[in-house]
Amino acid sequence: MEERIVVALRREGLIAPPKRRRWVSGVAAAAALIACLAVGAMLIRSGTGGRPEALYLLALHSGDTYAPAAPGVRASEYGQWARGRSEAVVDGAELSGHPLILGSASGAKSPVSGYFIIRAATAEEAEAIARTVPHLRYGGTVVVRRIVR
Known part of the structure; x- marks a missing residue:
């Protein structure tokens, strides 16, 4: 019942839809990119060409x-x-x-x-x-x- 009330209030414009936190996914993507770059740089410096040694x-x-x-x-x-x-x-x-x-x-x-x-x-x-x-x-x-x- 609570969900129906929230949907009705949003439809009437009395409450705003929740804001999406796009910055959270952006920060997570940036962190993953930095980690991949760091691992790649370590492999290049070690001369492994990507193979474990x-x-x-x-x-x-x-x-x-x-x-x-x-x-x-x-x-x-x-x-x-x-x-x-x-x-x-x-x-x-x-x-x-x-x-x-x-x-x-x-x-x-x-x-x-x-x-x-x-x-x-x-x-x-x-x-x-x-x-x-x-x-x-x-x-x-x-x-x-x-x-x-």
């Missing part, structure tokens, strides 16, 4: 079978490898000194001797990159691990 650690282990080239040659070769994959390689370094191993040493038969951090869209892509690391040619081992952020 993750970071992976390539841990280089030098065990009993590792027979490296001369230090200068090795540094040059590994550096050249990293520069050739600059779209994927984020960081890397050779580690020096005797490792300090805390806790159970059962898993430390071949300590990490160096590392690379790479970007890859999938674990398969990370593995494909890892298979090209010069360390493998010298009998070393490369362990690939996804970095959780």
Whole structure:
């Protein structure tokens, strides 16, 4: 019954129809546009071209079978490898000194001797990159691990 009275009063011009709040939908549309632009800019800056990526650690282990080239040659070769994959390689370094191993040493038969951090869209892509690391040619081992952020 109340609804009929309101309709009749509006028809007679005694009460105005409710004002639509167009500004609310305008603000919501603007906020959505800004969010889309921000996400797009982040993807462009990260170089992903819109594909999701993750970071992976390539841990280089030098065990009993590792027979490296001369230090200068090795540094040059590994550096050249990293520069050739600059779209994927984020960081890397050779580690020096005797490792300090805390806790159970059962898993430390071949300590990490160096590392690379790479970007890859999938674990398969990370593995494909890892298979090209010069360390493998010298009998070393490369362990690939996804970095959780």
